[in-house]
Amino acid sequence: MHTVMELVEFERLRRLDERAIRSTVILARGVTREDLSRPTPCAGWTLADLLAHMAAQHRGFAAAARGFGADPAQWVVRPRAAEAVGDTEAVGEVGAAGEVEAMGEVGADGAVRVDETVRAAGRDRAVGQVGAVGRDEAVRVAETAGILGEYSAAAERVITAFAALADPDRPFALPEITTARTFPALRAVAFHLTDCVAHSWDIARALDLPHDPDPDLVRAAMPTARAIPDGDSRLAPGSPFGPRLLPGHRASRLEHLLTALGRSPEWRSPAPAAAGGPIRPGAERGTAC
Helix, strand or coil, rough: CCEEEEEEEHHHHHHHHHHHHHHHHHHHHCCCCHHHHHEEECCCCCCHHHHHHHHHHHHHHHHCCCCCCHHHHHHHHHHHHHHHHHHHHHHHHHHHHHHHHHHCCCCCCCCCCCCHHHHHHHHHHHHHHHHHHCCCHHHHHHHHHHHHHHHHHHHHHHHHHHHHCCCCCCCECCCCCCCCCEEEECHHHHHHHHHHHHHHHHHHHCCCCCCCHHHHHHHHHHHHHCCCCCCCCHCCCCCCCCCCCCCCCCHHHHHHHHHHHHCCCCCCCCCCCCCCCCCCCCCCCCCCC
């Protein structure tokens, strides 16, 4: 039996997590096709790679909230449209360009309305788009729309799944952390919140945008960031975090969070790759995300 204060804290953390998710959706809404080839603070990842990873994490945490997190398939990064089904089918799905327009419907509350618009767009519109802008361009539009639409849909999925949680102790299977144990929902939501706050900075840095996240989000993420063990494990291939860095003498709270997670606050985005070709995945990532 939980105390009133424990339930209040769980609800507070869950609402903060939703705000963190929606902040990433708002940032993603401004992403263009050219932006998707930009490098990110995550070593070897383009912005397209990062958004695909974040979408997979949202889907995985949503599955864990419903009791299916132990299934590795729930955490898999989905291949992009052109990679998965070939150019012909990718063009046939330019109806998903409705997803890009739906991103423009993100309201002041950050709510995303995607699925209905996507379904309404249809194949006929896709064919018309191919005629108007050419096959190669239509493939690139389809792929961009797919990445952004998939991200917004995954964000809504985890928000909905977390909103249905009533028990702070509900077990979450999180196999990307460990398969040896589960985590209580309260801690799992804190993990997800910390990830979203860090990745919002990653997206903003990739886009070369100033980023000043809600101080409440940074404060809420800090205990989890500081609790992550440091040491040689962070140097291992596939580690989600680089080695902890020392913050500057006058570092902000956000900079303390970033350095605890192995990110350099000084990272800046180089110029994006030249536009005109399909979005290519980045090289194998390092240990900084």
